[in-house]
Amino acid sequence: MDCCHYHFAGEGCDSAFTVDTSRITFGRGCLNEVGDRARALGMKRVALFSDERLARLPHFQKMHQSLLAAGLDVAVYTAVRIEPTDQSFLEAARFAAETRPDGYVSLGGGSVIDTCKAANLYATHPADFLAYVNAPVGEGRPVPGPLKPHIACPTTSGTGSEVTGITICDLLSLQAKTGIASPALRPTEALIDPDCTASLPSEVVAASGLDVLSHALESYTARPYVRRPAPARPSLRPMSQGANPWSDLGCREALRLMGLYLERGVADAQDHEAREQLMWAATLAGIAFGNAGVHAPHGMAYAVAGLVRDFRPSGYPQDEPMVPHGMSVIVNAPAVFRYTAEVSPERHLEAARCLGAEARGASPGDAGEVLAGKLIQIMRAVGMPNGLSGVGYSEADVTALTEGAYPQQRLLQNAPREMSRPVLTQLFRQALSYW
Template identity: 90%
Template sequence: MLCRHYHLVGEGCDSAFTVDTSRITFGRGCLAEVGDRAKALGMKRVALFSDERMARLEHFQKVRQSLSAAGLDVAVYTDVHVEPTDQSFLEAARFASEARPDGYISLGGGSVIDTCKGANLYATYPADFLAYVNVPVGQGRAVPGPLKPHIACPTTSGTGSEVTGITIFDLLSLKAKTGIAALALRPTEALIDPDCTATLPSEVVAASGLDVLSHALESYTARPYVRRPAPARPSLRPMSQGANPWSDLGCREALRLMGLYLERGVADAQDHEAREQLMWAATLAGIAFGNAGVHAPHGMAYAVAGLVRDFHPSGYPQGEPLVPHGMSVIVNAPAVFRYTAEVSPERHLEAAEWLGADVRGAAPADAGEVLARKLIQIMRTVGMPNGLGGVGYTEADLIPLTEGAYPQQRLLQNAPREMSRPVLTELFRQALRYW
């Protein structure tokens, strides 16, 4: 039975939703299956995408050995840029064009998986770079046809990129992140091996885990699919459909697991139960937001990451300034959910309770504050910066941040309340400091 959130279809709005996901294999040790899986998909020459750090770990050698045992020819690319850019996408696509693989394997976090998606797209259907990029930043051109098969092997419990048709990058000319969203980008298969998270620094587990948390929270509170304008043709129904009964299932369980295991997984790398459950939560939230879409915290995050000046987080490769994706999302979240709660206070309170908040006696008018307080408590416990100010932003940055976020209409239009420029500016102001 559909929940009360969906029983009335708005005039001119959609009355159905679609569920898509990659084929998923989940479990300890499943990384060793990659060779057999690739061969079963008809691959003979594969492009293996990873990064320099991962290439030194046993997980990379396990993948190489599995591919070799299956008799596959392998071309290796490990020059993936942490938080990829349009330039790094083009370099990866150039490699793929020269290697001419008939299939792709990605082993790494979201940066690796997204770079592999981009390389597969531009090597298969060459075009001006902005051709496929989301409007209004790019042209939003449809992908002409199917891509080469892609097996994604995530090594962080965060982005969910292994099950979505979305790839994100930093557009250097805009100084903000944007992306490409297309069903064709969704990996063919995902091999999700929790053993890969055992070596992750606690800072990476915290940031990637908070990305998972926000995926689930944003999808659960997104504009309902019955409030989204109906597409001109059913085949044009977007992936960011809005909250729906299918996405709700994954969001609820992902939030419950985050409430139980995030702090444990950050505190102790030897807590294998916690890290495995975080990996499963990431999978569930990835499937959910891949069919519902996220909204304002992610849209605002693209500006936060793109305009960074001199922030260098511990636990990540040192060098150029960087605000890790999950961190750039969560610093906006408390301010956003205080604002959106009035549209669906029951959903905001439910989410707060799943995360571990005591909601006894809370009235609908309290929902935004209850959820924001719980998010802030989690941020402090796992060592996140104190809002935007903690990653180097001040009042003087409010307008540039707004202008960087406003073009992210694919995300902002999925929010349950209007996200105009004045609203974004005020939300960024409220996000400057939380404690």
């Protein structure tokens, strides 16, 4: 299952880990609680964030009515981009600054929740956009104080943004994704209602579900927290601490649930058990990676999504090219885990078993291939593209992808093996196709 020495502290490294998460309410129909919970947090004027499509659906109307019934003044913002940019974040922040709410509520996928986090941050603590963005892309300046309360209500079983202090966007000037990471960004509460996923297209369930799978798999195989240098002060311990005993629990259960229910949830929107279990897996993996951090597949994904030319996935709006986040992550994953398995083969084999792989008799040397093979099997079963070539990239793009991924040092340094430029080039090349 797990080697005890994996969490044995090295010299000069940290010997403790911290567990943080939002307050969580999980269950069918819990969106109805939003008005009472917002009022209990002291909200009077609420900024309600969603997107134009969701604003036409019953879930939004239910939430809006719950807030009004609680006697709250509600200002609605629905101009959220499906793949947010620095520009769209700043537009949302201008709305928040003009509205001056004393609390925020978000209803949507990761794009909506991330946009709400950014609006809360820049309206509460105004600064140049790059001030808070992770180094080396931005300054990585600490958030100077607490934000307004935020209740996040996810509508996809994917990003886990409702329980993390991370927000992601496209930085248009670099054609790459970047992010801000701070405990202050973590929503105060999360209302997680599995009914919200009933109407999701199968393609969205597949991509978001593979994001969940990757969160769990990367957190489980990340550099352990006892191999990370001890912080100068305990309050400076990063959220991406590395694998730790708490995150391991959530990762293993999330992987088990994904192995059991992902294909079912993609195949049949009426399989309510499967979609509820996928939502729970997303919650577990979100808490896990919010306290351990992801690594190379996500770091590489930022370049894959940021450099897209003409790929338009079915199940998503067709007005502009995009590679959905979970898809941009999973196309890199088999190549990465073939490479990282050498460091902790037992963990890679255990992860494969959790996903349902047959690993009896497998030796440590087989770990990378066993796990990669299971990932490829799942990708094919849920209709993912055949690696990077399936989303429009070729050998000619490998250098640009490498240069786009290399600045994501917050993620790459969490990997269990070195992620130098030559290594990234090799991994992108191997990820071009799998079958």
